Amino acid sequence: MSLIEIFRMVFINVKENKFRVFLTALGIIVGSFTIVMVFGIGMGSMENVNKQYARLNAGTIVIMSDPRARSYEDLSDKDLSDIKDCSSVKSACMVNRSNATLVYNNNSSNASALSVTEDFQQIYSLSLDEGRFITDEDDKQYSKVAVVGSSIVEQFFDNDPSEAIDKEILIQGRRYKIIGVLSRIGSSSGGMNIDESVFLPFEVGRKNVTGRRAMLSIIALADDVKNVQGAIDEISSVIESNHSKYADAFQIRDAGSTLLAAQDAAKTMTILLTSIAAIVLFVGGIGIMNVLFVSVQERTKEIGILKAIGTRKKDILKMFLFESIIISTSGGIIGTLLGIFAPALIKQFNINFVPTLYGNIIALGFSIVTGTFFGYYPAKKAASLKPIDALNYE
Known part of the structure; x- marks a missing residue:
């Protein structure tokens, strides 16, 4: 057949x-x-x-205090200073994150509020459409200033970054002057949606907005991708030295491992x-x-x-x-x-x-x-x- x-x-x-x-x-x-x-x-x-991790440098290392640990101790300014002094670390910043209510001209919205230090911009490779980013000088002078993401500008200022500069916005009921508008990213970065976030000087934001117990971390950047493990070893030594009794209360992770x-x-x-x-x-x-x-x-x-x-x-x-x-x-x-x-x-x-x-x-x-x-x-x-x-x- x-x-x-x-x-x-x-x-x-x-x-x-x-x-x-x-x-x-x-x-x-x-x-x-x-x-x-x-x-x-x-x-x-x-x-x-x-x-989510595209804008996070491959040499990024995150140090977090874990409140769930049996023994708990917070990260400190000394930790940040000592980590910056490590030979394998290029830069480091302190980050404290929480949620906040934003109000402008009777319009309100919820957003992520991050209290950060100056090096945050370099570590996350952030660019600005208008203005400038937060500096250590803002922190020292206790300046009530803020940098906002593009989604916030879109909601409150008709998507006009220049219109947002020097305007005062209420964050958790307190007035802050907008000094910078970040360029749109369009995606999360390292678990944070930059476009929908507002950034404040670390001490100002930590006292008035984010609180002292809200997701505190230090983010460090190794001087070379090949030196990530060396940087982790140095940072571990700093944590063990500064928190000898509570070393197990901290997590140290590099971006590569987190991404993987x-x-x-x-x-x-x-x-x-x-x-x-x-x-x-x-x-x-x-x-x-x-x-x-x-x-x-x-x-x-x-x-x-x-x-x-x-x-x-x-x-x-x-x-x-x-x-x-x-x-x-x-x-x-x-x-x-x-x-x-x-x-x-x-x-x-x-x-x-x-x-x-x-x-x-x-x-x-x-x-x-x-x-x-x-x-x-x-x-x-x-x-x-x-x-x-x-x-x-x-």
Whole structure:
């Protein structure tokens, strides 16, 4: 029997059982669509992670006091000074972060408030559209000044940075003069959304806004990416020297390790979701196998007649196997095409989705493999039927 004739018989059977074939393919459609979604969400997660740390130098090291530790002690100005004196440290700054209410001309908004020292701008590679950043002189003079992110300017000053300069804004009920407007970043950086934040001189902000117990940390920058471990060792020595009884109350992490941990978490989530999609495809494959078994039973006499007129065993095997592959491939194609609409669907849930050709290929490949694997046994059973038994089957 020619290949064309085999395909003709397959399509005739599929056409006569359209509804059953559709229900069979539904599991494959859902499975392949899920794989497309999984890879898109996984790539979106990786993109979010990379964006969050894109502006954080690879040589950045974060030192945090941990209030959850059994013994607790805060970081101090001496810690910052000693860390700056380390030979492998280029610069360091103190950061204290909290939330605050901003008010301007009867409009109010909630934002992240960060009390920072001067080197924060260099470490995070921040540029300004207008004005200047906070200096150590502002801290010494206890100046009530603020630098704001672009989203705050957009909300209060019609997206005009020059309009915001020298204006007074209420932060937690106190007046601060805006001295600088940061350029838009468009993403989080090291876990902070710079665009939606307001920055204050460290001591001023710590006393009036962020409070003395709010997420205090020192952020240091190694003089070279190759010296990160050396800088960490020096910083550890400083912490142990200054806080001998409470050294275990501090965490020291470099940006590279933090980024790697975040990427690993995103990859783990992608693998987990892919496993779920694989299970859906597996169930769909079992559905194909079940339908083919029913089809073999229904067409037993037909198989007997085909064998009686000389149809070869391998042709009957191909007939049922091709039917399985066609069903699964069609389901895979439909599921992959549905993935085109995934970004619009995912957008409704504020989840970043990045379409990938790799995900589409994997989805289609899995579908074909599923159809082939689960279709082979029923096809082999059909091909193994003896002509006399098939013709006498009731």
